[in-house]
Amino acid sequence: MTIPAANNTAAPRYLDLLRHALCRDHFPDARYDMSSGSLQLMPFDPALRAEGRDWPLEAVTMVGTKRLENLQTCCCTALEEEIPGDFVETGVWRGGCGILMRAVLTTTGDETRKVWLFDSFAGLPKPDVKKTWLVLSHLYPRVSPAGFVVIDDYALPTCKAAVDNFRAKHSIHSPITTIDWSGIFWRK
Numbered sequence: 407m408t409i410p411a412a413n414n415t416a417a418p419r420y421l422d423l424l425r426h427a428l429c430r431d432h433f434p435d436a437r438y439d440m441s442s443g444s445l446q447l448m449p450f451d452p453a454l455r456a457e458g459r460d461w462p463l464e465a466v467t468m469v470g471t472k473r474l475e476n477l478q479t480c481c482c483t484a485l486e487e488e489i490p491g492d493f494v495e496t497g498v499w500r501g502g503c504g505i506l507m508r509a510v511l512t513t514t515g516d517e518t519r520k521v522w523l524f525d526s527f528a529g530l531p532k533p534d535v536k537k538t539w540l541v542l543s544h545l546y547p548r549v550s551p552a553g554f555v556v557i558d559d560y561a562l563p564t565c566k567a568a569v570d571n572f573r574a575k576h577s578i579h580s581p582i583t584t585i586d587w588s589g590i591f592w593r594k
């Protein structure tokens with residue numbers, strides 16, 4: 407059965423609930439204490455989870471509430487404005503962002519776009535400039551005009567350097583929007 411879009415108030419409610427389930431901000435788990443390096447468990451802290459500053463025990467994304475909301479907005483805007491192209495995430499961890507992107511496509515009835523997810527699934531390597539540069543070099547030319555480029559790790563000096571250098575080299579002057587302490591995006 408197809409539900410007329412105007413009456414489909416269930417879709418945004420479903421996406422809201424899904425976001426909270428993915429990052430567990432309404433279903434608190436625990437977090438690893440990253441400062442000690444001992445993987446000791448600490449109590450859930452809503453402020454940390456909102457900004458994606460913790461390492462969750464069970465949540466399937468570490469980006470936090472604000473970046474998940476922003477991701478949904480970017481995906482919905484791309485669909486509303488009919489910006490062509492698939493969605494892609496590089497570095498997926500437990501897959502929460504990919505699940506949200508897939509859910510946006512499903513709830514809006516888009517059966518044409520794919521969600522591409524890339525990961526080594528070999529843990530976190532030491533940060534360096536090359537990986538971010540490599541991803542931008544390969545994928546940026548494929549981003550549609552007015553498409554969204556979201557960077558989760560802009561707080562990492564190596565990531566910021568790669569992004570800033572890439573933008574300078576390719577004369578990208580689109581304004582950067584800050585999502586939270588580490589997340590940014592711009593439109594091509």
Ligand SMILES: C[S@@+](CC[C@H](N)C(=O)[O-])C[C@H]1O[C@@H](n2cnc3c(N)ncnc32)[C@H](O)[C@@H]1O
Nearest residue numbers: 467468469497498499503525526527528529537
């Ligand atoms: C910070 S986590 C990503 C968090 C994820 N976006 C989320 O929503 O929770 C980084 C991920 O990138 C992957 N990764 C890091 N370096 C990589 C590389 N050079 N090639 C492929 N995957 C890589 C890791 O395996 C890890 O899953």
